[in-house]
Amino acid sequence: MEELITKLSNAHGISGSEGNIRTILEEDLKPYVDEMRVDKMGNLIAVKKGEGPSIMLAAHMDEIGLMVKYIDDNGFLKFVKIGGWYDPTLHSQRVIVHTTKGPIPGVIGSKPPHVMKPDDRKKPPEAKDMFIDIGAKDKEDAANMGIIVGTPVSMDREVKKLANGKITGKAFDNRAGCAILIDAMRQIADMDIKATIYAVGTVQEEVGLKGARTSAFGLNPDIAIAIDTTIPGDHPGISKDDSVLDTGKGGVITIADAAGRGIIAAPQVIKWLVETAEKNEIPYQTDVGDGGTTDATAIHLTREGIPSTVISVATRYIHSPVEVLDLADLQSCSDLVAKAALSVNDYF
Incomplete structure (x- = not known):
């Protein structure tokens, strides 16, 4: 995962200019999917075909x-x-x-x-x-x-290692999500999964969740997970009143964000992810936030509604060139996404 996040973070792709990142995703996802296309908005849509419920895994490719x-x-x-x-x-x-x-x-x-x-x-x-x-x-x-x-x-910033498994760099929001998407699809390719998986690299999330809105409308999946970053409360200048999350303590399952103005996840979706994490002994945290939103906000309001939530990496100093995350959290998120795809037929 370290090599993957480094490659993605060091590459450049602001909103509306995601081509470099899309190329990396195309190359790295190709061995694990049955087909791939780029839609009119520039979203990358990679499909692993199945007969069960369809799951959209969305990671936005753009950086501010x-x-x-x-x-x-x-x-x-x-x-x-x-x-x-x-x-x-x-x-x-x-x-x-x-x-x-x-x-x-x-x-x-x-x-x-x-x-x-x-x-x-x-x-x-x-x-x-x-x-x-x-x-x-x-x-x-x-x-x-x-x-x-x-x-x-x-x-102009490159990834550097910090102590205790942490790294710093630009655009972890959301190259972390892109890395998780690739690694999760690598795991899924080796599993006996019945579901159809749509692995989607979305465009222009940072300027209005635009690619998620159009791609979700076109795909109309049964369930969706946005993969992104979120704010921890484990450094000076922020308190647990602001965020109960910590880096290094597992991926984050969003129950609600933006005080419910973004998404309030369906109880069955939360049950699915929490029980999957616990059964597989995957470290996780749950979050109710009052800050920003993610692609899940646009996806869950598409068509007649798509049950959705967010799995995210607690990342310090988001929207700066010196974001910090823990590599173990990347792996926890990837493992949870893959195991959730494996268990989806038990819940939907």
């Missing part, structure tokens, strides 16, 4: 990033945020600008504090006051490098 809005006369790039950034996180970061001629490095700059007024230094920096410096001489020079309006930009 930036997009070039315009190039000023001096060759600096102004940008908009794609996805949910906390603006100070962007300040002074290295980035990769994905031009029509290939990727080039850049840095996010802003007015230096030395020339700020005292009141300005007390305020957190805002993205509207930042720009990307690629070393261009002027606007024409930047254009000659292949930069156009709409050029996607991602963070």
Whole structure:
């Protein structure tokens, strides 16, 4: 799993530009499925055929990033945020600008504090006051490098090991889910599973759950599991009132998120996953959150309704270039997804 998450995280694919990630999923899922296609939205749909209930396993491929809005006369790039950034996180970061001629490095700059007024230094920096410096001489020079309006930009960061089985990197939200999807399908391929499995890499989750909505409508599965990341409460600055979850204590089964405004999972779905985890001695945690939503929110409201929930990895510092997760949690999630597919006929 470490090699898999590293490959996926180090690759780049902001919302709307998921092609690099889709290629990895296509290559890694191919041995474990019967057919594969890309739909009109760009979702990857891999199918393992069966006769039992159909299960949609959805992992979004996109990461939050930036997009070039315009190039000023001096060759600096102004940008908009794609996805949910906390603006100070962007300040002074290295980035990769994905031009029509290939990727080039850049840095996010802003007015230096030395020339700020005292009141300005007390305020957190805002993205509207930042720009990307690629070393261009002027606007024409930047254009000659292949930069156009709409050029996607991602963070320049690679996975590094921390102590005690933890790793840090960018885009674990949701390359962790993609890694789990691949490994779970690897396990499923060796099991006598009756269900039809739709392994779906969805697009544009970070900007409105868009790929999940369209792919679920087309597939109309009997049950769905979104595979994603979630927020733990095990580091300074956050308390158990905010999150009862811990990294390293197993995958997370969502009972409700966004205080029920996102999804409230059907009791039978929770029973299925909890009992499967306990029977197979797979570490797990359960969560009722009041924060964000996932692809499951869009999926469970599709057509006449699809019983759904989320299996996720507790990940520190989500939506930053230095997210942290525990490799053991990745494996727990993968094992739970695979064993749940094996036991689904006992519950549905």
